Amino acid sequence: MDKYNKIAKDIIAIVGKDNIISVTHCATRLRIMVKDRESIDDKKVEKVDEVKGVFFTSGQYQIILGTGIVNKVYAEIENMGLKTLSKKEQDEAVKNNEVGIKRVMRTLADIFVPIIPVIAATGLFLGLKSCLFNDSVLAVFGMSSAGIPEYVQTLVTVLTSTAFDFLPAIIVWSTFRVFGGTPVIGLVIGLMLVSPSLPNAYSVADPTSEVEAIMAFGFIPIVGCQGSVLTAIVTGILGANLEKWFRKHMPNVLDLIFTPFFVMLITMLVILLGVGPIMHTIELNMVNIISLLIDLPLGIGGFLIGFTYPLAVITGLHHTYVMIETSLLANTGFNALITLCAMYGFANLGTCLAFIVKSHNDQVKQTATGAMLSQLFGISEPVLFGIQLRYNLRPLMIMCASSGLGAAILSIFHIQSNSYGLAVLPSYLMYIYNGYQLLVYLLVSILVVVFCFIVTYMFGVPQEAIDAEEEVLEIDENFVSPAKGKIIPLEDVPDETFSKKLLGDGFAIDIIDGKIVAPVSGRLEIVYPSGHAFGILNDQGEVLIHIGIDTVALNGEGFDIAVKQGNMVKQGDVLVNVDLNKVHALGKSTLTMVVFTDGKKVYVPDLNKNVEVNEKIDLVF
Numbered sequence: 001m002d003k004y005n006k007i008a009k010d011i012i013a014i015v016g017k018d019n020i021i022s023v024t025h026c027a028t029r030l031r032i033m034v035k036d037r038e039s040i041d042d043k044k045v046e047k048v049d050e051v052k053g054v055f056f057t058s059g060q061y062q063i064i065l066g067t068g069i070v071n072k073v074y075a076e077i078e079n080m081g082l083k084t085l086s087k088k089e090q091d092e093a094v095k096n097n098e099v100g101i102k103r104v105m106r107t108l109a110d111i112f113v114p115i116i117p118v119i120a121a122t123g124l125f126l127g128l129k130s131c132l133f134n135d136s137v138l139a140v141f142g143m144s145s146a147g148i149p150e151y152v153q154t155l156v157t158v159l160t161s162t163a164f165d166f167l168p169a170i171i172v173w174s175t176f177r178v179f180g181g182t183p184v185i186g187l188v189i190g191l192m193l194v195s196p197s198l199p200n201a202y203s204v205a206d207p208t209s210e211v212e213a214i215m216a217f218g219f220i221p222i223v224g225c226q227g228s229v230l231t232a233i234v235t236g237i238l239g240a241n242l243e244k245w246f247r248k249h250m251p252n253v254l255d256l257i258f259t260p261f262f263v264m265l266i267t268m269l270v271i272l273l274g275v276g277p278i279m280h281t282i283e284l285n286m287v288n289i290i291s292l293l294i295d296l297p298l299g300i301g302g303f304l305i306g307f308t309y310p311l312a313v314i315t316g317l318h319h320t321y322v323m324i325e326t327s328l329l330a331n332t333g334f335n336a337l338i339t340l341c342a343m344y345g346f347a348n349l350g351t352c353l354a355f356i357v358k359s360h361n362d363q364v365k366q367t368a369t370g371a372m373l374s375q376l377f378g379i380s381e382p383v384l385f386g387i388q389l390r391y392n393l394r395p396l397m398i399m400c401a402s403s404g405l406g407a408a409i410l411s412i413f414h415i416q417s418n419s420y421g422l423a424v425l426p427s428y429l430m431y432i433y434n435g436y437q438l439l440v441y442l443l444v445s446i447l448v449v450v451f452c453f454i455v456t457y458m459f460g461v462p463q464e465a466i467d468a469e470e471e472v473l474e475i476d477e478n479f480v481s482p483a484k485g486k487i488i489p490l491e492d493v494p495d496e497t498f499s500k501k502l503l504g505d506g507f508a509i510d511i512i513d514g515k516i517v518a519p520v521s522g523r524l525e526i527v528y529p530s531g532h533a534f535g536i537l538n539d540q541g542e543v544l545i546h547i548g549i550d551t552v553a554l555n556g557e558g559f560d561i562a563v564k565q566g567n568m569v570k571q572g573d574v575l576v577n578v579d580l581n582k583v584h585a586l587g588k589s590t591l592t593m594v595v596f597t598d599g600k601k602v603y604v605p606d607l608n609k610n611v612e613v614n615e616k617i618d619l620v621f
Helices: 001-014 042-047 069-079 087-097 101-111 116-130 135-140 150-165 167-178 183-193 203-206 229-249 252-294 298-313 319-334 336-341 343-358 362-373 379-387 394-412 424-432 435-460 579-585
Strands: 020-025 029-034 053-057 060-064 214-216 220-222 483-490 506-512 515-517 522-527 533-538 542-550 558-562 572-576 589-596
Touching: 001 069, 001 220, 020 069, 029 069, 042 053, 053 522, 060 336, 060 379, 087 589, 101 150, 101 167, 101 319, 101 424, 116 150, 116 319, 150 167, 167 183, 167 229, 167 319, 167 506, 183 229, 183 252, 203 252, 214 435, 220 252, 252 319, 252 336, 252 572, 298 336, 298 343, 298 379, 298 394, 319 336, 336 394, 343 362, 343 379, 343 394, 343 435, 394 435, 424 435, 542 572, 579 589
Parallel strands: none
Antiparallel strands: 020 029, 029 060, 053 060, 214 220, 483 506, 506 589, 515 572, 522 533, 533 542, 542 589, 558 572
């Protein structure tokens, strides 16, 4: 069987096919909308090959598999006939169930995610410009910046300034898209906010420019909205909702022309004559507060930001940081916030290295190695959920402290990027605009990796992650046959789910009597309404009794259930009485499988032996 097909089947078997509403995936995670999250055994899922961790958020059970792997597993799930959705469709379903702060966070993420690559690319252009136009660099080649042709300078200016000059237009376009408006209408309205006909906001704010605002009605200042992220977001929300209202009420014959006409007119007047100046004032105060926090003495503000950012990632609050970073870039040209937050990724590398070096458990080493490779390029979920939150939170606290330490040092030295959107290895490109900035950032990032590695190695790797997996042979002398018949190897069952041991190891019984009893005492974790399967959990593990092949399709016909899910049963208690003749008449096999779903290997000395119901069976684990 193909590796990824097996992974897909293992995951679906543990999560429960009937428990799945829909499945989609993102760059690293399989995202499953489920009916009952509590019925999923996280430990079993984490033992599946290539699974690096699991978590549940926004109605989705998310399984971290890693880049490349998740696509292949998802393709296998599609072939299994489960309901699969595009990421956009499932996100929409999730969004409809979200309220409050979670909905706000998701909305901000939806607005800014498409913008990030453009700003990141512009930052790289700015960095390259700083290097190539630097007189010290040019002197090596016997050149100077004065000798650069005017047309080259013009072309470079177009590359480096366009995104920021028209940033409000890009944000309004994206906000229209998110709120269900027509994006091109949003784009035009956004361009109106930065129209050359309006006094430039930066020039008006500069007393030496002698540029003044145009006064409407003698007291309302009209200026452009250059650099105002909040104004752009409010513009997009207002315009998109106005458009939806007009689309609903405008006669069809007039809709094509008059809806855009009224949307653009009303939105422009409301924003430029009232909302815009207010939003920009709020935004500038917000930028000033962040700047004051970063500049607190002794790096205190930097430490607080660096320490709390990983916690913001866990809760989803980190999406607000993108809005703040965009405002910083638009208003100051630099982004000190991402510099401090970036230490989180380097601290994660130290965590992964400590687990790789200290652990003797192959599965832990594989998880840490895969997580580290993902983190090198800015994908943090595998280490965050596969290690940090998995082992009693101690690695998480050490990582947060390491991130805070690095951020404190960077704030003391006033290090700041000229972009955002790049993390860990690619993040160095955001500092190439200045040799001092790049050098300090490089040294501090290495310090964070080393510090986090040492402290995690000494105090953060728990014993359960250090110990190698051991195979322990244990004879279970307290197990009885759940039915009368002949014991046969699980490999002989004509169903790959059992013969390939996808649900676990065990054996089968070719039953000749319909009385099925509990082979052990314990709690009934699973009782299918169809009566074809029962799961019993006790201190020794979990055992599944599955009567027949594809008998779930009978919807309980021929099965008289004697117990309820959640009941405690004693060894020998009757679980179900099966009318074998009826089941056979309906074309189904009554071969009964006994499977140990907690992953233990089992040897059955009594294979091919005829047994009575309640007869003792010797099992070796």
